[in-house]
Amino acid sequence: MRGVHTILAPAFFLLLASLPSPTRSASLRRSTLYRGDSIAVEDASGDVLVSPSGNFWCGFYKVATNAYTLAVWFARSADATVAWTANRDAPVNGRGSHAVFLRDGSLVLQDFDGHVAWMTNTSGTPADRVVLLDTGNLVVSDAGGSILWQSFDWPTDTLLPYQPITRYKRLVSASAKGLPYSGYYNFYFDSNNILNLIYDGPEISSNYWPDPFKQWWQNNRTAYNSSRYGSLDRYGAFTASDHTRFNASDVGDAGVMRRLTLDYDGNLRLYSLDNGDGTWHATWVALPRQCDVHGICGRYGVCSYLPELACSCPEGFVPSDASNWSKGCRRREFYDVRCGEPVYFAEMPGFDFWGFDFNYTPGLTMETCRKICLDDCDCQAFGYRMGTGECYPKITLWNGRAPDIVKQNIFLKVPTRIKGLKPAVLEFHGHDCTVHERNASVGSSYFQHVRGNKISFVYFYSFLAAAFVVEAIFIAVGYLFVFRADPAASGRGVRDDEGYALLFSHFRRFTYDELSDVTGKFTHKLGRGASGTVYKGVLDDGRSIAVKRLDDLTQADEVFRSEMSVIGRINHMNLVRMWGFCSEHSHRILVYEFVENGSLDKALFCDAGGEDALGWRSRYKIAVGVAKGLAYLHHECLEWIVHCDVKPENILLDAELDPKITDFGLVKLLSRDACGRLVMSGRVQGTRGYVAPEWAMGVPITGKADVYSFGVVLVELMRGRRVSDWVVVVVDGREEGDEDDARVDLQRMVEWIRGEMKKGDDERCSWMEEEFMDPRLRGDFSHLQAAAMLELAVSCVDDDPSRRPSMDAVLQKLLLLEDTASMRYA
Numbered sequence: 030m031r032g033v034h035t036i037l038a039p040a041f042f043l044l045l046a047s048l049p050s051p052t053r054s055a056s057l058r059r060s061t062l063y064r065g066d067s068i069a070v071e072d073a074s075g076d077v078l079v080s081p082s083g084n085f086w087c088g089f090y091k092v093a094t095n096a097y098t099l100a101v102w103f104a105r106s107a108d109a110t111v112a113w114t115a116n117r118d119a120p121v122n123g124r125g126s127h128a129v130f131l132r133d134g135s136l137v138l139q140d141f142d143g144h145v146a147w148m149t150n151t152s153g154t155p156a157d158r159v160v161l162l163d164t165g166n167l168v169v170s171d172a173g174g175s176i177l178w179q180s181f182d183w184p185t186d187t188l189l190p191y192q193p194i195t196r197y198k199r200l201v202s203a204s205a206k207g208l209p210y211s212g213y214y215n216f217y218f219d220s221n222n223i224l225n226l227i228y229d230g231p232e233i234s235s236n237y238w239p240d241p242f243k244q245w246w247q248n249n250r251t252a253y254n255s256s257r258y259g260s261l262d263r264y265g266a267f268t269a270s271d272h273t274r275f276n277a278s279d280v281g282d283a284g285v286m287r288r289l290t291l292d293y294d295g296n297l298r299l300y301s302l303d304n305g306d307g308t309w310h311a312t313w314v315a316l317p318r319q320c321d322v323h324g325i326c327g328r329y330g331v332c333s334y335l336p337e338l339a340c341s342c343p344e345g346f347v348p349s350d351a352s353n354w355s356k357g358c359r360r361r362e363f364y365d366v367r368c369g370e371p372v373y374f375a376e377m378p379g380f381d382f383w384g385f386d387f388n389y390t391p392g393l394t395m396e397t398c399r400k401i402c403l404d405d406c407d408c409q410a411f412g413y414r415m416g417t418g419e420c421y422p423k424i425t426l427w428n429g430r431a432p433d434i435v436k437q438n439i440f441l442k443v444p445t446r447i448k449g450l451k452p453a454v455l456e457f458h459g460h461d462c463t464v465h466e467r468n469a470s471v472g473s474s475y476f477q478h479v480r481g482n483k484i485s486f487v488y489f490y491s492f493l494a495a496a497f498v499v500e501a502i503f504i505a506v507g508y509l510f511v512f513r514a515d516p517a518a519s520g521r522g523v524r525d526d527e528g529y530a531l532l533f534s535h536f537r538r539f540t541y542d543e544l545s546d547v548t549g550k551f552t553h554k555l556g557r558g559a560s561g562t563v564y565k566g567v568l569d570d571g572r573s574i575a576v577k578r579l580d581d582l583t584q585a586d587e588v589f590r591s592e593m594s595v596i597g598r599i600n601h602m603n604l605v606r607m608w609g610f611c612s613e614h615s616h617r618i619l620v621y622e623f624v625e626n627g628s629l630d631k632a633l634f635c636d637a638g639g640e641d642a643l644g645w646r647s648r649y650k651i652a653v654g655v656a657k658g659l660a661y662l663h664h665e666c667l668e669w670i671v672h673c674d675v676k677p678e679n680i681l682l683d684a685e686l687d688p689k690i691t692d693f694g695l696v697k698l699l700s701r702d703a704c705g706r707l708v709m710s711g712r713v714q715g716t717r718g719y720v721a722p723e724w725a726m727g728v729p730i731t732g733k734a735d736v737y738s739f740g741v742v743l744v745e746l747m748r749g750r751r752v753s754d755w756v757v758v759v760v761d762g763r764e765e766g767d768e769d770d771a772r773v774d775l776q777r778m779v780e781w782i783r784g785e786m787k788k789g790d791d792e793r794c795s796w797m798e799e800e801f802m803d804p805r806l807r808g809d810f811s812h813l814q815a816a817a818m819l820e821l822a823v824s825c826v827d828d829d830p831s832r833r834p835s836m837d838a839v840l841q842k843l844l845l846l847e848d849t850a851s852m853r854y855a
């Protein structure tokens with residue numbers, strides 16, 4: 030279980046941070062809504078409907094910065110797990126939204142602009158009250174108590190005890206962890222009256238539970254009872270009319286709160302709540318092997334245990350979108366098979382791609398099976414099982430697994446142009462370290478973490494029968510046996526150049542000539558950094574790129590590979606995206622997205638006056654964005670990363686003046702030691718004026734070094750001048766000295782700021798306006814924000830790393846005041 034907790038902990042904190050705190054004001058907790066009553070979004074944690082025992086609350090639930098749903102949640106679970114959502118696909122604004130029990134009898138969810146996001150069908154009925162029952166059922170009833178509408182009739186992804194699943198209801202998974210949106214997995218009664226799990230995606234639909242290899246009678250189901258009814262009782266036993274039966278592992282205990290949830294990963298799990306610490310434990314799972322869930326890795330994708338769940342692409346294929354495995358893989362351009370051209374079949378031993386067979390026939394020789402596929406242009410591959418001679422020609426490849434428990438091989442059609450393709454699965458962990466930023470329908474920005482491949486093993490180890498664990502070990506060992514025993518197969522992908530390209534193939538590999546072309550032979554120079562020179566280029570598809578030639582060749586390869594392995598996994602809107610690379614002879618070149626507005630130092634320090642100077646809003650936005658990017662690097666990536674060279678030169682601004690941090694040349698991978706501190710491996714370098722004092726002391730560099738540099742940047746955002754220039758002039762007119770002097774001066778400046786900040790409000794305000802802040806702002810800034818930012822900056826540049834706040838805490842502070850735009854010039 031320990032491993033489980035460490036895996037889940039970061040996601041858990043993320044969740045906690047974004048939830049309405051269940052303990053704040055008690056002012057508006059109600060048990061009943063009468064006609065005319067409403068619940069307002071503004072006090073999401075206090076204005077709630079509470080069930081008699083207090084087990085369930087109903088109210089507004091925060092799903093993103095400014096996006097809320099009307100939901101029922103478990104009040105006693107630590108992360109306030111949602112049991113039901115009214116408007117899962119259309120969240121409403123965090124201001125001005127209401128749930129109103131209208132005088133016509135309907136319960137209506139109104140967005141800030143009056144738009145109705147959701148409503149019950151009880152308008153014109155004698156509806157009298159809205160109550161939340163102890164079962165978690167939100168009910169609209171008449172004066173006599175008969176139910177006119179109930180949330181139990183409209184399940185989302187969760188069934189509660191005594192909430193039946195019937196002919197008209199289905200569970201639909203969430204699209205990603207922590208998001209409310211509808212995903213592709215469904216739990217429902219099919220036309221055969223059988224309870225099913227199905228992946229119902231944009232391209233394919235595919236059943237995966239109960240065992241799709243078997244007929245319903247072999248699965249111990251019955252198709253003859255058309256009442257289509259199933260439910261979980263309070264003791265933890267589930268029964269249904271099709272004879273689906275399963276029990277929680279703690280069956281019989283009626284005092285436990287349970288839920289049956291179709292999780293976003295497509296697995297159906299029964300959970301019990303631990304009353305002690307408010308966490309959930311899975312007590313039953315439909316598919317002990319997560320790779321049996323269909324659609325999980327998309328088209329051509331292969332699901333495997335390494336030993337954790339991971340999606341990969343077979344050789345010759347590249348991920349379509351590394352941040353979203355449901356998009357699967359695609360053939361690399363030159364591997365496309367054209368109809369009629371000479372082909373051969375590359376063997377993928379131990380693989381299976383489930384489904385999409387045409388012309389399945391048992392008892393064929395392999396040669397006959399091969400011929401069937403060869404003669405059909407639509408056939409992409411065939412599966413063949415030795416012994417039984419089962420032949421499965423496939424028109425498309427989905428639901429890939431490796432190695433498969435059923436011994437069969439897949440033979441992939443490859444054009445003869447391609448020599449010696451030996452399909453093998455590469456270890457490509459595309460799920461790691463990915464952030465999906467998307468807009469809610471209300472125009473706010475989503476900020477959620479997806480770690481799709483980290484979930485399943487949790488339940489696997491902890492709750493399943495020993496037999497399954499044995500099976501897991503078998504699978505893992507099987508993998509090692511098949512792939513590791515063959516050095517040619519296992520070494521591929523990392524060693525030779527081609528394999529290297531495949532390993533990181535979600536970005537493109539460029540040739541030197543190509544880059545020379547698109548940059549006009551490296552003429553348009555954008556700038557020079559510590560590790561190389563940056564040029565501008567335009568790709569054939571019109572995208573502008575920044576091309577960085579690394580010039581320190583003795584170290585370049587190492588730097589290069591470290592950059593590749595780090596940047597390749599990073600995707601965040603406040604970090605510059607990498608689109609490719611070139612590694613040819615002595616050339617080591619990185620290809621980044623081009624960021625329009627140049628770097629922050631140009632915007633901030635050059636002498637643009639009046640209109641051209643960055644306004645306060647932009648500066649605050651930049652501070653928040655940079656903090657988000659750094660917090661992501663420090664706290665959210667699975668590999669924790671210290672930037673080590675945070676300075677205005679490394680902060681680029683896009684067209685909307687949103688910041689993007691660049692230059693990961695100094696980034697090294699970090700490991701967490703026992704104390705949870707970040708420990709630096711290898712040598713690092715920083716930039717004068719921005720480096721923390723611990724650099725000089727030879728102690729391990731942690732994320733707190735970035736916090737220090739960020740503090741300096743904050744001061745510069747406010748002041749509009751380099752701290753290093755300004756310290757010398759303002760404090761005592763000393764000449765620029767060495768790094769030590771610069772830091773001593775900074776500390777003196779900090780003392781000075783502290784002194785001024787202690788003074789009364791009026792004095793402090795005039796000091797800030799007249800002496801401290803950038804005169805180009807002409808006093809046009811929020812004192813509230815500036816004072817908070819200054820205070821934050823001072824704490825960030827503390828000499829003692831342990832007294833500096835973490836980047837997460839810094840971000841939280843900045844976000845707290847982000848919305849004070851209305852009091853801006855107060």
Ligand SMILES: *[C@@H]1O[C@H](CO)[C@@H](O)[C@H](O)[C@H]1NC(C)=O
Nearest residue numbers: 149150151152154177178182
């Ligand atoms: C509202 O919809 C539910 C489910 O479809 C139905 O059972 C109920 O009768 C409807 N109520 C009214 C008042 O139409």
Ligand SMILES: *[C@@H]1O[C@H](CO)[C@@H](O)[C@H](O)[C@H]1NC(C)=O
Nearest residue numbers: 239240243246247248249250
């Ligand atoms: C069906 O039930 C029989 C007898 O209880 C059992 O042996 C068999 O394993 C079950 N089959 C499945 C697929 O659960």
Ligand SMILES: *[C@@H]1O[C@H](CO)[C@@H](O)[C@H](O)[C@H]1NC(C)=O
Nearest residue numbers: 254255256257258269270271
């Ligand atoms: C069909 O299923 C329902 C609900 O589980 C049950 O009450 C009923 O007895 C079943 N009918 C038959 C014929 O088995």
Ligand SMILES: *[C@@H]1O[C@H](CO)[C@@H](O)[C@H](O)[C@H]1NC(C)=O
Nearest residue numbers: 264266274275276277280281
């Ligand atoms: C579930 O538990 C009940 C006792 O609570 C038992 O009668 C039943 O056989 C169990 N069902 C299964 C499928 O294990």
Ligand SMILES: *[C@@H]1O[C@H](CO)[C@@H](O)[C@H](O)[C@H]1NC(C)=O
Nearest residue numbers: 204205231353354355356465
């Ligand atoms: C992943 O891609 C699919 C389309 O294939 C899209 O519908 C879905 O929203 C994407 N998911 C995320 C989290 O971006």
Ligand SMILES: *[C@@H]1O[C@H](CO)[C@@H](O)[C@H](O)[C@H]1NC(C)=O
Nearest residue numbers: 466467468469471472473474
């Ligand atoms: C988010 O919304 C803003 C403003 O409506 C828009 O400019 C931006 O392109 C949207 N971003 C995404 C990722 O949809």
